[in-house]
Ligand SMILES: [Zn+2]
Ligand SMILES: [Zn+2]
């Protein structure tokens with residue numbers, strides 16, 4: 550685990566520091582996306598500024614990506630095939646209305662959308678809401 554953490558940081562050009570290891574560990578151990586509150590709780594020896602800077606560095610490097618939420622806060626999830634400063638995330642996100650988890654659905658891409666005229670799309674995001682696998686009852 551420790552070696553894995555160190556490898557991820559190093560291969561993305563980040564020096565290995567305790568806060569970075571701690572926060573990366575939280576992401577590796579989590580099934581869904583994490584919000585600021587969950588990260589602060591999981592890394593309770595770190596101050597907000599350190600957490601904020603670490604998250605920014607991870608987003609810039611392509612280690613984690615941001616996910617918009619309904620209340621305009623932001624969540625973060627581990628990237629799978631990104632890194633070295635590039636993101637290739639084009640998957641949809643699922644918010645469970647029962648348990649509140651946000652999950653990356655890596656296998657499903659955001660569909661192609663064509664807009665009229667001179668609109669230029671820089672980024673596409675798609676959020677689906679409903680019940681997740683663990684909450685869905687037949
Ligand atoms: Zn990414
Ligand atoms: Zn659920």
Ligand SMILES: [Zn+2]
Nearest residue numbers: 626642653654
């Ligand atoms: Zn995602």
